[in-house]
Amino acid sequence: MFLKPSHHSLKYGVKGLTLLIFSVLFMTACQSNPSTPTTDTTNSKGDDKTTIDPAYKDIHQAWQSAKQxxxxxxxxxxxxxxxxxxFCPPEFRKPMRIRVNNNDxxxxxxxPENTEKPKNFAGAKTVDGLFTLIEQAMQRKAASIEVSYDARFGYPTSIAIDYDKRMADEEVYYKASGMRLLPKK
Structure with a gap:
């Protein structure tokens, strides 16, 4: 005599199996490759050690030059x-006008609606925060990093990061424009 599984046991069994598969894939994707050589570099002040894979040499050089x-x-x-x-809710994809004082x-x-959001609103970043985002992508060995910088001030104007070509919807893109430097108070 065979027992027929209930609808609930199948539902939770499939969810559990799906969770297990995604967990294994995530853990595998997060493992670093110990055989990949890295290069230690210092920032423009000479006090910040950053480990960068040689595959990102050109990206890192452009990043350093723009940051300087x-x-x-x-x-x-x-x-x-x-x-x-x-791949996030529409509110998080709207343009944000960000005012920064003393680097905060x-x-x-x-x-365009001029709706005020909290200072820690998702995606809101200082220019230094954008440089950090790019640096972290290099450190995490993102599959693809494409960045354009402002010719006059050096801030990133376009950032496209794909952490894993095998995964959908984990890419991030940023566009920065309309920079206006303000007098120091």
């Missing part, structure tokens, strides 16, 4: 527009 250009502006007060594109986000407004 941005640091030379000595900008700690500015306003700019940042738009994030991701002081105001985030969703454009």
């Amino acid at each position: 250009k941005w640091q030379k502006t000595n900008a700690s007060h500015y306003i700019y527009t940042l738009q994030r594109s991701c 986000i002081k105001l985030v407004l969703l454009v």
Whole structure:
């Protein structure tokens, strides 16, 4: 005599199996490859050690050059527009007008409706935060990193990061524009 499984046992069994498969895939994807050589570099101040895979040499050089250009502006007060594109709710993909004072986000407004959001609103970043995002992508050995920088100030104007070509919907994109440096108070 065979027992017929109930609808609930099949439902939870399939969910459990799906969770197990995704967990194994995630753990496998997160493992680093110990045979990949890395390069230790220092930032423009000479005090920050960053381990970068040689495969990112060109990206890292452009990143360093742009970051130095941005640091030379000595900008700690500015306003700019940042738009994030991701597999996330529509509110998180709207352009944000971000006001930064003393290198801290002081105001985030969703454009065009000028709805104020909390300073820690998802995706809102300072320019230094954008540079950190790019650096972390190199450290995590993202499958693809494409960045464009502003010729005048050096801040990232376009960032496209795909952490894993085998996974869908984990890519992140940022567009920055309308930079206006403000006088120091």
